[in-house]
Amino acid sequence: MITLVGAGPGSRGSMTLDAVEAVRSADRVVAFPRLKESLEFIRKDIVEIHRISEVEDAVAEDHLAVVVSGDPLFYGLAATLKRRGVEIYRVVPGISSMQYAASKLQIPWHSMAFHSFHGREVDLDLLLDEKISCVLLDKHYSLTDLSEGLKEKGAEGLIHGASYLSYENEILETKSIGESFDLEGDLALGVIELALDE
Numbered sequence: 001m002i003t004l005v006g007a008g009p010g011s012r013g014s015m016t017l018d019a020v021e022a023v024r025s026a027d028r029v030v031a032f033p034r035l036k037e038s039l040e041f042i043r044k045d046i047v048e049i050h051r052i053s054e055v056e057d058a059v060a061e062d063h064l065a066v067v068v069s070g071d072p073l074f075y076g077l078a079a080t081l082k083r084r085g086v087e088i089y090r091v092v093p094g095i096s097s098m099q100y101a102a103s104k105l106q107i108p109w110h111s112m113a114f115h116s117f118h119g120r121e122v123d124l125d126l127l128l129d130e131k132i133s134c135v136l137l138d139k140h141y142s143l144t145d146l147s148e149g150l151k152e153k154g155a156e157g158l159i160h161g162a163s164y165l166s167y168e169n170e171i172l173e174t175k176s177i178g179e180s181f182d183l184e185g186d187l188a189l190g191v192i193e194l195a196l197d198e
Helices: 017-025 033-041 052-058 077-083 097-105 143-152
Strands: 002-006 028-031 064-068 090-092 113-116 132-136 157-163 171-176 189-194
Touching: 002 017, 002 077, 017 064, 017 090, 028 033, 028 052, 033 064, 052 064, 052 077, 097 132, 097 157, 097 171, 097 189, 143 157, 143 189
Parallel strands: 002 064, 002 090, 028 064, 113 132
Antiparallel strands: 132 189, 157 171, 157 189
């Protein structure tokens, strides 16, 4: 039996009480490396995993909590496990990196478009008609790549870049489209505000 737990952006303070209790009450807990260390305030016996196949291998008759960053249903592990035929007993939501970034930037996100280039094909055309959008990135496609790519497409406006959200080394930078970013990282995101004709 699997409970999929969203830990929020990753820091202790960004976890919901429901998520903490789900980790505490499970028979076993697995998490990816960055999260394992963050969760040690709840329990010390968390098993570190590196691949999704290890989640499948860990399924047994007991209650397994699989902890992921962000929200499991926002470009998260839930869809992948379901595609692979893994039954999920319960999903405990978490704060997504997008929600957290919007709060730090004080940008309402009710009309924001959401995309992920994290491990996915990059399609900048998806962003060109949106007044405001948020894009999840990875080490293969950086904030600088995004900024320069949008400039090549003729876009104008701002990009708010964020990395290590909720951690002590959290970085937020705002640049004009076309400018390079100093911050990079495996789990960066960009909030794009295009200057579109009304």
